[in-house]
Amino acid sequence: MDLNTIEAMVPTADPREFRTGDAWLAGGTVLFSEGSPNLTRLLDLTSAGWTPVTVRTDGIEFASTCTIAELYAVPEDPAVPPQWRAIDLIRPACDSFVASFKIWNLSTMGGNIATSLPAGPVISLCAALDGSLEIHAPDGSTRREMVADFVVGDAANTLRPGELIRSIFVPDHALRARTAFRRLSLTNLGRTGAMVIGRLDQDGLLVLTVSGSTTRPMQLRFGPGDHPTPYRLLARLDDAIAPADYHDDIHGRRPWRQAMTRRLGVEVLGELLSSPGPGSER
Numbered sequence: 506m507d508l509n510t511i512e513a514m515v516p517t518a519d520p521r522e523f524r525t526g527d528a529w530l531a532g533g534t535v536l537f538s539e540g541s542p543n544l545t546r547l548l549d550l551t552s553a554g555w556t557p558v559t560v561r562t563d564g565i566e567f568a569s570t571c572t573i574a575e576l577y578a579v580p581e582d583p584a585v586p587p588q589w590r591a592i593d594l595i596r597p598a599c600d601s602f603v604a605s606f607k608i609w610n611l612s613t614m615g616g617n618i619a620t621s622l623p624a625g626p627v628i629s630l631c632a633a634l635d636g637s638l639e640i641h642a643p644d645g646s647t648r649r650e651m652v653a654d655f656v657v658g659d660a661a662n663t664l665r666p667g668e669l670i671r672s673i674f675v676p677d678h679a680l681r682a683r684t685a686f687r688r689l690s691l692t693n694l695g696r697t698g699a700m701v702i703g704r705l706d707q708d709g710l711l712v713l714t715v716s717g718s719t720t721r722p723m724q725l726r727f728g729p730g731d732h733p734t735p736y737r738l739l740a741r742l743d744d745a746i747a748p749a750d751y752h753d754d755i756h757g758r759r760p761w762r763q764a765m766t767r768r769l770g771v772e773v774l775g776e777l778l779s780s781p782g783p784g785s786e787r
């Protein structure tokens with residue numbers, strides 16, 4: 506789609522240059538498909554030249570401009586230590602995109618998170634792994650926020666005007682965890698209708714992240730001595746996620762999404778608690 510109100514394309518990643526009528530431009534797959542009559546300038550983040558993926562001893566830092574193709578390549582990065590078993594989540598998460606060549610190669614992790622759709626696979630992946638965002642504001646300040654808290658509803662998040670997601674950090678403790686992944690869609694290559702990701706940390710903490718079926722990521726955490734039975738898990742899911750928290754659209758009606766979330770939750774729990782425990786080899 507032509508954005509015919511645009512007067513300038515500015516190569517900058519400096520929030521102090523942001524003014525009313527501007528939008529950050531990353532992969533452009535939302536901006537150029539949905540359009541907006543109110544935009545006058547695009548601030549081009551791809552000009553920043555940020556390193557897409559930095560493997561550190563305490564975790565992985567992704568530039569917000571890291572593309573889905575670059576994220577998909579991370580499991581092959583020789584710098585990734587073998588004990589980071591949760592790296593195995595990256596590929597099924599990327600495969601959850603209803604992805605054309607353009608989405609795969611141009612759309613970015615930051616753009617997916619900022620768009621904040623219920624079916625945002627980068628949101629699911631990063632929320633499940635305790636990922637946090639570094640956010641830069643137009644007044645020069647910086648804040649950090651958990652991805653799970655950042656998305657507050659369907660296409661809604663805590664970004665204020667002009668704020669920029671600079672990077673996403675995923676910590677070592679979550680990367681060492683054993684994980685289980687389940688996803689369902691109403692059709693073969695359809696948009697995600699329900700996704701449940703389970704994580705069993707080395708200290709025994711169990712974290713279940715529900716997304717896709719809900720308007721925002723929802724998490725349940727169980728301490729090492731407090732792992733639930735399937736019945737208790739279902740009760741906790743029903744307590745934590747009200748019927749209105751389930752998303753309702755053409756990709757899945759609310760009762761179906763709720764039923765599938767309960768089913769996938771029990772499957773994930775069974776997989777994590779029945780097979781080799783924390784500390785086992787990858």
Ligand SMILES: Cc1cc2nc3c(=O)[nH]c(=O)nc-3n(C[C@H](O)[C@H](O)[C@H](O)COP(=O)(O)OP(=O)(O)OC[C@H]3O[C@@H](n4cnc5c(N)ncnc54)[C@H](O)[C@@H]3O)c2cc1C
Nearest residue numbers: 529531532533534535536603612613615616617619625670
């Ligand atoms: C065919 C097709 C299939 C799709 N399938 C899916 C899907 O399965 N799941 C899904 O979630 N989405 C899907 N999308 C929507 C979209 O393409 C993705 O969410 C994509 O990841 C957006 O990334 P982008 O870099 O292209 O964002 P852009 O279009 O560049 O930006 C999107 C929005 O985010 C803002 N933004 C971008 N980067 C930043 C940043 N670093 N800081 C602050 N704000 C920023 C922009 O200003 C804009 O408002 C699909 C789109 C198409 C066209």
